[in-house]
Amino acid sequence: MTRNIYVLITLLLLAALSYAQPFSQSGKAPDEAKVTVTLPNIESSVKFLATGDTGRGTPVQFELGRVMADYQKIFPFDTALLTGDNLYGPETPSDYRAKFEEPYRELLDRDVKFYATLGNHDETPQIHYEHFNMGGKEYYRFEKGDVAFYALDTTYLKKDQIDWLESELADDDSRWKMAFFHHPPFSSGGRHGSDDDIRDVLHPIFVKYGVDVVFTGHDHFYERIKPQDGVQYFVTGAGGEVRRNDIKNRGLTAKGYDQDLSFMLVEVIGDAMIFQAVSRSGATVDSGVVIRQPDKKEAKK
Amino acid sequence: MKSVTKHYRIMAALIVFAAGALGQGEADISLTTAEFQGRVNTYMEKRAAIKAGLPSLSESATPEEINRHKTSLLEAIQKDRVNAEEGDILTPAAVNAIRHIILKEYQEDELTELRKTIFEAENSKVPAKVNTVYPPSEERLEMPPRLLEVLPKLPDELRYRFVGDALLIVDKENELILDLARKVLP
Numbered sequence: 001m002t003r004n005i006y007v008l009i010t011l012l013l014l015a016a017l018s019y020a021q022p023f024s025q026s027g028k029a030p031d032e033a034k035v036t037v038t039l040p041n042i043e044s045s046v047k048f049l050a051t052g053d054t055g056r057g058t059p060v061q062f063e064l065g066r067v068m069a070d071y072q073k074i075f076p077f078d079t080a081l082l083t084g085d086n087l088y089g090p091e092t093p094s095d096y097r098a099k100f101e102e103p104y105r106e107l108l109d110r111d112v113k114f115y116a117t118l119g120n121h122d123e124t125p126q127i128h129y130e131h132f133n134m135g136g137k138e139y140y141r142f143e144k145g146d147v148a149f150y151a152l153d154t155t156y157l158k159k160d161q162i163d164w165l166e167s168e169l170a171d172d173d174s175r176w177k178m179a180f181f182h183h184p185p186f187s188s189g190g191r192h193g194s195d196d197d198i199r200d201v202l203h204p205i206f207v208k209y210g211v212d213v214v215f216t217g218h219d220h221f222y223e224r225i226k227p228q229d230g231v232q233y234f235v236t237g238a239g240g241e242v243r244r245n246d247i248k249n250r251g252l253t254a255k256g257y258d259q260d261l262s263f264m265l266v267e268v269i270g271d272a273m274i275f276q277a278v279s280r281s282g283a284t285v286d287s288g289v290v291i292r293q294p295d296k297k298e299a300k301k
Numbered sequence: 302m303k304s305v306t307k308h309y310r311i312m313a314a315l316i317v318f319a320a321g322a323l324g325q326g327e328a329d330i331s332l333t334t335a336e337f338q339g340r341v342n343t344y345m346e347k348r349a350a351i352k353a354g355l356p357s358l359s360e361s362a363t364p365e366e367i368n369r370h371k372t373s374l375l376e377a378i379q380k381d382r383v384n385a386e387e388g389d390i391l392t393p394a395a396v397n398a399i400r401h402i403i404l405k406e407y408q409e410d411e412l413t414e415l416r417k418t419i420f421e422a423e424n425s426k427v428p429a430k431v432n433t434v435y436p437p438s439e440e441r442l443e444m445p446p447r448l449l450e451v452l453p454k455l456p457d458e459l460r461y462r463f464v465g466d467a468l469l470i471v472d473k474e475n476e477l478i479l480d481l482a483r484k485v486l487p
Contacts, residue, residue, distance in 0.1 A: 089438045091368075120440045122441075197446060198446070201447075
């Protein structure tokens with residue numbers, strides 16, 4: 001009951017903030033995308049970006065990088081999650097530059113910290129790369145405000161990693177628990193779709209230990225999945241390429257966008273996670289709020 | 302490194318000992334698995350000796366440092382294994398053991414599904430050859446967690462990977478194909 005009142009107050013506050021703040025600002029330069037932030041954008045919140053399947057070094061990836069930078073000026077996120085396939089093809093020093101450093105130069109110059117995971121096109125030595133902040137590990141955890149982030153390696157999900165995940169989650173009292181990795185347990189992609197092997201292992205763990213939100217890639221589009229046993233899944237794999245019309249009707253989709261490249265902006269305020277998905281033109285293709293479910297531990301109290 | 306060797310020897314001895322308590326087929330599998338792990342360990346010893354001579358890689362390395370480390374390790378190992386041949390590690394007996402393990406774990410319909418996933422993957426036509434680098438432009442097919450759970454354990458530095466009907470063992474730090482076995486799936 002108390003929690004419901006708290007959630008209601010949070011939502012009312014968010015609505016009031018949305019009404020009171022001018023969120024929309026057009027870009028100044030003609031080549032800048034139109035920036036329309038639909039998020040509350042309050043100073044003390046946790047703000048981050050999520051995207052995946054980025055590492056191509058193509059003109060469209062650069063364009064999306066510029067849109068990200070335009071948005072970052074207005075919505076100053078300091079963290080970016082990469083859901084894998086960070087570097088397609090060869091991984092020489094010039095590839096690191098052309099497929100990562102140059103497209104995101106402005107963000108890197110503004111000290112946005114990227115946290116990467118490995119996809120099926122990534123070589124393991126990326127775990128040592130200074131701008132991927134993986135600490136030399138294929139799977140790791142970090143915290144930001146009220147949020148604990150779990151970065152996983154789903155290309156090689158062996159027992160050590162599963163045991164580590166369970167053990168970390170069992171002791172995790174963070175208000176929010178979020179995971180990000182490459183292969184989507186739930187996806188409506190015609191090319192790949194839901195990864196049953198990964199889902200069979202990870203979804204029960206997420207449900208058991210109260211993981212709230214999961215960001216994945218692999219399928220090259222944006223998809224918000226209908227909540228699955230209290231877990232909110234997103235596919236955000238259109239950071240470098242889009243597979244047009246690849247979202248199939250499988251009854252999983254709450255909202256999808258498969259017409260252009262995209263990324264997600266996320267803001268966490270108390271028990272609310274507000275999100276906005278943005279396309280290469282700067283348009284908002286989805287937005288909404290995820291309200292955190294009480295942990296089983298909390299529910300027992 | 303001595304402790305690593307000792308660890309593997311003890312493990313192998315335990316497996317062989319445990320095998321005595323099992324049926325003949327299971328005992329053969331256990332013995333073969335122990336021998337397989339012994340061959341893997343021989344590679345790991347050589348690798349560790351080579352790596353000891355290289356500068357270590359920090360947790361926040363530049364692309365140049367990563368590339369230098371990867372290339373140095375790769376070239377030294379390739380040179381050391383210049384005479385390596387298909388089946389050196391994944392011997393016919395080891396492959397039979399792996400087939401036995403898979404058959405035991407998977408029902409026929411599950412096996413059909415597994416075959417389908419692997420054969421239809423983007424990387425199924427990748428040319429794979431021992432002591433060469435896995436093509437960087439090709440995807441690395443994910444290994445089913447359930448299969449990883451039952452296959453003979455590899456050290457953290459090595460990975461199993463499917464390419465069509467072949468099972469590879471790859472050094473994850475430089476993508477070198479150490480060995481491969483064809484027609485592994487029963």
